[in-house]
Amino acid sequence: MNKQWTVIELINETTGYFKKKDIETPRLDAELLLAHCRATGRVQLYTNFDRPVSETEISSFRELVRRRAAGEPVAYLTGYREFWSLKIRVGKGVLIPRPETELLVEEALNVFKPAVFAATQLTLLDIGTGSGAIAIALAKELHESIIYAADISRAALAVARANSTEHGYAGRIRLVCGDSVTPFRQKELFDLIVSNPPYIRSGDLKGLAREIREHEPIAALDGGIDGLDFYRQWIPQMPALLRGKGWVILEMGAGQAAAVAELFQQTGLFNAVKVVKDYAGHERVVLAQKQYG
Template identity: 40%
Template sequence: MENRWNIKELLVWTTRYFSERGMDNPRLEAELLLAHTLGQDRVQLYADYDRPVNQEERQGFKELIQRRVRGEPVAYIVGYREFMSLRFQVNSRVLIPRPDTETMVEKILDLCRGRSLHICDVGTGSGAIAVSLAHYLPSSRVVATDISEEALSIARLNAAANQVEIDFHQGDLLAPLQDYPPLDLIVANLPYIPIDEYRALDPGVRDYEPVQALLAPGDGLDLYRRLLPQALDKLKSGGYLFAEIGYHQGMPAQEMASGFQQVEIIKDMAGRDRILKARKG
């Protein structure tokens, strides 16, 4: 790189560099990395388009570019991911929130907006689902569980940063809630990727995101087979279960939910099976 660069020139160069390497969203990723380097938000980059970037800043930016090219996800590099228009701290102890999970949260909001409910997020990870529901359903009570205390520490930070109150519990599935009253809604995004699919994942996912948040035993649905009987016991009559599943798991997911009265498979934005929605009779 030459000695004198401004923000615009760095963005143009980095976008081309990322594009040549076949990376998705090259412009967005260039903006996120440069904004992080300069301690600004992305909007400010455009306001300061002609601002010179000094050698120390360029060196820091170069190091982030190198990390990204090696495969490290941008969310881990900058330390956060936007989800449901909220910001969530993430690191290698938690899964990076996905747009498909936003689809599930939006479906829940369509069903529950304006109501006062008792909700549990099972396997909360970063807390993205629980915090979003607590934020957009402010009169509801939200509780969340995770088997990983490390993940819960991140979820607690995200709840505090987004100014919502959530009751977090460490433990397996719904086991920590044995003494809780019945629930109106249970939502879960548990690991559902079987070993053969896990081995074929993009290295940026497989080599950086926590294996325990992705890899599931058997055909990928074993954890849900354990959760569904617990959910039936814990839900109120008329209560709902929402669960994110793999694109090829719609039919077996419907079959394992046979104890529920109404069962539906909801498609994701690409038209693939993604969400199990089940209502208790």
């Protein structure tokens, strides 16, 4: 007769196996995969530690453990990643949203959540929306806003569409396929432009963790020789799209803050350029407000 595994036994065994395979967060990954196979949450695993796991659940769990050990990210195996306390669907060809990107959302809310904007119908643009994570978080928090979520990748937009529908924001999130700001010809359309663009230096791509390098879309990561291609090409075009004293809030990589701030200054059309550090102490987000008139 086959051994009857309990939840805790499977977690412990898999944690040990993942440690040997140099998985960075072995216990967390084991729990997320097992919770997924049992169609439950991680918390429910804790309240059911001594429960036996069915043969079917074990066989699907074993398959996911094998793929995880071979380097596939957990989010691609479960199909979801949590962002801003929202369950965001991901899939091949779409970047997995990172926790540090929540800082960009926080900064946008610091600017636009105050009472002065509370009843205003803001129009926002998220360039390179990927899974739609940023757009959906903003839609959740800024209730009156209309958000254009744009990406050059049709695979990404299909996932963003699924996410905006699942979370109930399809009516306020408009998906647009195109190269950065080029689809937006009208002038002074947006109160805020946000973006987490590709910013990894091309030469650094091969040094990324294997699970990123081999599984996540390179077009979502590669920012050119110095990582600044997107900022250099598109920052000069942003003022024309901003309404009044509109804002641009961009994520960037380590060591890029001064160069990105300088690109805003060079336009001569922004003031209040501000750099914000993430919780790890890295300069992560830059905010710039357009000068009026």
